Amino acid sequence: MMLNKTEIILSLIKNDNKIFERATEIRNKHCGNEAHIRGVIHFSNYCISDCLYCGLRKSNKEMKRFRMDEETIIKIAGEIAQKGIKTIVLQSGEDPFFTREKICSIIRQIKKNMM
Known part of the structure:
Protein backbone atom coordinates (compact mmCIF):
# COMPACT_ATOMS: atom_id res chain seq x y z
CA MET A 1 0.00 0.00 0.00
CA MET A 2 1.54 3.27 -1.15
CA LEU A 3 0.31 6.55 0.30
CA ASN A 4 0.52 9.70 -1.75
CA LYS A 5 1.31 13.11 -0.25
CA THR A 6 -2.35 14.07 0.14
CA GLU A 7 -3.21 10.78 1.87
CA ILE A 8 -0.30 11.23 4.28
CA ILE A 9 -1.40 14.77 5.17
CA LEU A 10 -5.04 13.74 5.59
CA SER A 11 -3.99 10.76 7.67
CA LEU A 12 -2.03 13.02 10.02
CA ILE A 13 -4.82 15.63 10.20
CA LYS A 14 -7.51 13.03 10.92
CA ASN A 15 -5.23 11.26 13.42
CA ASP A 16 -5.72 8.17 11.26
CA ASN A 17 -3.36 5.27 11.89
CA LYS A 18 -2.74 4.36 8.20
CA ILE A 19 0.61 6.12 8.12
CA PHE A 20 1.76 4.46 11.33
CA GLU A 21 0.58 1.05 10.10
CA ARG A 22 2.51 1.52 6.85
CA ALA A 23 5.60 2.69 8.74
CA THR A 24 5.38 -0.41 10.94
CA GLU A 25 5.11 -2.66 7.87
CA ILE A 26 8.22 -1.09 6.32
CA ARG A 27 10.19 -1.22 9.58
CA ASN A 28 9.27 -4.87 10.14
CA LYS A 29 10.21 -5.74 6.55
CA HIS A 30 13.66 -4.13 6.76
CA CYS A 31 14.56 -4.27 10.46
CA GLY A 32 12.22 -6.70 12.15
CA ASN A 33 10.23 -5.88 15.25
CA GLU A 34 13.13 -4.91 17.46
CA ALA A 35 14.85 -1.81 18.76
Whole structure:
Protein backbone atom coordinates (compact mmCIF):
# COMPACT_ATOMS: atom_id res chain seq x y z
CA MET A 1 0.00 0.00 0.00
CA MET A 2 1.54 3.27 -1.15
CA LEU A 3 0.31 6.55 0.30
CA ASN A 4 0.52 9.70 -1.75
CA LYS A 5 1.31 13.11 -0.25
CA THR A 6 -2.35 14.07 0.14
CA GLU A 7 -3.21 10.78 1.87
CA ILE A 8 -0.30 11.23 4.28
CA ILE A 9 -1.40 14.77 5.17
CA LEU A 10 -5.04 13.74 5.59
CA SER A 11 -3.99 10.76 7.67
CA LEU A 12 -2.03 13.02 10.02
CA ILE A 13 -4.82 15.63 10.20
CA LYS A 14 -7.51 13.03 10.92
CA ASN A 15 -5.23 11.26 13.42
CA ASP A 16 -5.72 8.17 11.26
CA ASN A 17 -3.36 5.27 11.89
CA LYS A 18 -2.74 4.36 8.20
CA ILE A 19 0.61 6.12 8.12
CA PHE A 20 1.76 4.46 11.33
CA GLU A 21 0.58 1.05 10.10
CA ARG A 22 2.51 1.52 6.85
CA ALA A 23 5.60 2.69 8.74
CA THR A 24 5.38 -0.41 10.94
CA GLU A 25 5.11 -2.66 7.87
CA ILE A 26 8.22 -1.09 6.32
CA ARG A 27 10.19 -1.22 9.58
CA ASN A 28 9.27 -4.87 10.14
CA LYS A 29 10.21 -5.74 6.55
CA HIS A 30 13.66 -4.13 6.76
CA CYS A 31 14.56 -4.27 10.46
CA GLY A 32 12.22 -6.70 12.15
CA ASN A 33 10.23 -5.88 15.25
CA GLU A 34 13.13 -4.91 17.46
CA ALA A 35 14.85 -1.81 18.76
CA HIS A 36 18.13 -0.73 17.18
CA ILE A 37 20.59 1.20 19.28
CA ARG A 38 22.82 3.72 17.58
CA GLY A 39 25.89 5.41 18.96
CA VAL A 40 25.99 9.13 18.24
CA ILE A 41 29.30 11.00 18.17
CA HIS A 42 28.72 14.73 18.26
CA PHE A 43 32.18 15.76 17.12
CA SER A 44 31.84 19.52 16.57
CA ASN A 45 29.42 22.27 17.45
CA TYR A 46 30.98 24.89 15.17
CA CYS A 47 28.55 25.96 12.47
CA ILE A 48 28.63 28.42 9.60
CA SER A 49 24.82 28.44 9.29
CA ASP A 50 22.50 30.67 11.25
CA CYS A 51 19.29 28.62 11.40
CA LEU A 52 17.03 30.28 13.96
CA TYR A 53 15.73 26.97 15.36
CA CYS A 54 19.17 25.57 16.11
CA GLY A 55 21.28 26.16 19.19
CA LEU A 56 24.46 25.56 17.19
CA ARG A 57 23.80 28.56 14.94
CA LYS A 58 26.78 30.81 14.35
CA SER A 59 25.16 33.83 16.03
CA ASN A 60 24.79 31.95 19.33
CA LYS A 61 27.64 33.62 21.21
CA GLU A 62 26.71 31.90 24.50
CA MET A 63 27.72 28.46 23.20
CA LYS A 64 31.11 27.15 24.21
CA ARG A 65 32.46 25.68 20.97
CA PHE A 66 34.34 22.41 20.66
CA ARG A 67 35.82 20.29 17.91
CA MET A 68 37.17 16.76 18.36
CA ASP A 69 40.30 15.70 16.53
CA GLU A 70 40.14 12.80 14.09
CA GLU A 71 41.92 10.38 16.41
CA THR A 72 39.41 11.02 19.20
CA ILE A 73 36.44 10.46 16.88
CA ILE A 74 37.91 7.16 15.68
CA LYS A 75 38.73 6.08 19.25
CA ILE A 76 35.20 6.79 20.47
CA ALA A 77 33.76 4.91 17.49
CA GLY A 78 35.91 1.92 18.46
CA GLU A 79 34.62 2.07 22.03
CA ILE A 80 31.04 2.16 20.76
CA ALA A 81 31.68 -0.83 18.49
CA GLN A 82 33.25 -2.80 21.35
CA LYS A 83 29.95 -2.46 23.20
CA GLY A 84 28.22 -4.27 20.33
CA ILE A 85 26.58 -1.19 18.82
CA LYS A 86 26.73 -1.62 15.05
CA THR A 87 25.46 1.77 13.86
CA ILE A 88 27.41 4.93 14.56
CA VAL A 89 26.09 8.38 13.69
CA LEU A 90 28.61 11.17 13.16
CA GLN A 91 26.98 14.50 13.94
CA SER A 92 28.12 18.11 13.91
CA GLY A 93 27.23 21.60 12.87
CA GLU A 94 28.24 22.72 9.39
CA ASP A 95 31.91 22.95 10.27
CA PRO A 96 34.12 23.73 7.26
CA PHE A 97 37.13 22.39 9.17
CA PHE A 98 35.81 18.90 8.44
CA THR A 99 36.15 18.70 4.69
CA ARG A 100 34.65 15.89 2.63
CA GLU A 101 38.10 14.32 2.46
CA LYS A 102 38.53 14.39 6.26
CA ILE A 103 35.07 12.93 6.87
CA CYS A 104 35.67 10.19 4.29
CA SER A 105 39.03 9.38 5.87
CA ILE A 106 37.44 9.16 9.34
CA ILE A 107 34.67 6.89 8.06
CA ARG A 108 37.15 4.62 6.23
CA GLN A 109 39.22 4.25 9.41
CA ILE A 110 36.15 3.55 11.54
CA LYS A 111 34.92 0.90 9.08
CA LYS A 112 38.38 -0.65 8.88
CA ASN A 113 38.59 -0.89 12.67
CA MET A 114 35.11 -2.42 12.95
CA MET A 115 35.91 -5.35 10.67
